[in-house]
Amino acid sequence: MYPIPAFVEAGGLITYGFVLxxxxxxxxxxxxxxxxGAKAADxxxxxxxKFELVIKRRTAKALGxxxxxxxxxxxxxxID
Structure with a gap:
């Protein structure tokens, strides 16, 4: 499982994480x-x-x- 969709687009199986x-x-x-003028501490x-779930079917098939x-x-x- 990866944190951002770019990893799945590159061939990873699944990502679940916040929407960048x-x-x-x-x-x-x-x-x-x-x-x-606001103070960061304040x-x-x-x-x-918002979270996003992305799945790559081709990778799932390759992994069985x-x-x-x-x-x-x-x-x-x-993604197919």
Missing amino acids: DEQWRLVAASIGKILK LPIQQPT VTIPRSVLLRADRV
Whole structure:
């Protein structure tokens, strides 16, 4: 299991992790507040709220792994 989809796109089996675009938006918002004078210590800790499941079928087949249909249906993206 990998943390970001790029690994699955490169041939990995599965990834489950936070959506990078959302995380970068949170970082940018915090930086904007700091640039406007806020103290970093006063900003709340923010955690990702959106996660993504990506599966590569070709890798599963090569490994002899059967991904249950229920998991495939829950995936945000299935790569053939």
